[in-house]
Amino acid sequence: xxxxxxxxxxxxxxxxxxxxxxxxxxxxxxxxxxxxxxxxxxxxxxxxxxxxxxxxxxxxxxxxxxxxxxxxxxxxxxxxxxxxxxxxxxxxxxxxxxxxxxxxxxxxxxxxxxxxxxxxx
Numbered sequence: 001x002x003x004x005x006x007x008x009x010x011x012x013x014x015x016x017x018x019x020x021x022x023x024x025x026x027x028x029x030x031x032x033x034x035x036x037x038x039x040x041x042x043x044x045x046x047x048x049x050x051x052x053x054x055x056x057x058x059x060x061x062x063x064x065x066x067x068x069x070x071x072x073x074x075x076x077x078x079x080x081x082x083x084x085x086x087x088x089x090x091x092x093x094x095x096x097x098x099x100x101x102x103x104x105x106x107x108x109x110x111x112x113x114x115x116x117x118x119x120x121x
Contacts, residue, residue, distance in 0.1 A: 018066065018073040027091035029057035030118035034074055034086040036062045041097045042085040048104065054118045056087075090116030 026032045031049060035042035037060045049056045061067030061084065074083040078096060087094045089112050094100055103109040113119040 018069040019077070021066070022070055022073055022077070025057075025059060026088035026093070030054075030090060030116040031056040031113070032088040033058045034070065034084055035060050036071075036084045038062065039084055045085045045087060045097050045100055048100070052110075052113070052119065053121075054113060056118075089113060089118065 022034070031054050033042070033046060033049070033056045035046065035058055046056065046058060059070075061071050064070065071083040074086050075081060077093065078086065080096075082096060085097055085100075087096075087100050094103065094112070100109065103112065110119065
């Protein structure tokens with residue numbers, strides 16, 4: 001797994017709006033997961049992608065000084081009370097664990113990953 005840290009220059013250039021920050025981070029890698037390190041569903045979705053040979057960029061919101069703001073923005077984006085895990089593929093919001101698993105089961109996840117350049121096989 002590839003864990004992303006935040007440098008001082010990145011935080012200055014991204015701005016203070018949490019939604020703007022989420023959008024920027026979500027578009028920087030083929031697969032981006034917003035997570036909380038103690039969440040079992042987050043762990044499961046990370047394992048799913050790693051097991052498929054995908055190397056997601058993972059942002060642990062509980063380890064980010066502005067993680068709570070980003071978590072609230074994710075809740076607004078999803079329209080529900082459970083903010084994590086949230087997966088973006090190719091900069092597009094896929095959703096939380098239920099959406100990812102539904103895509104995996106119905107066969108649409110792999111084509112999305114290939115289209116985004118996260119899988120080559």
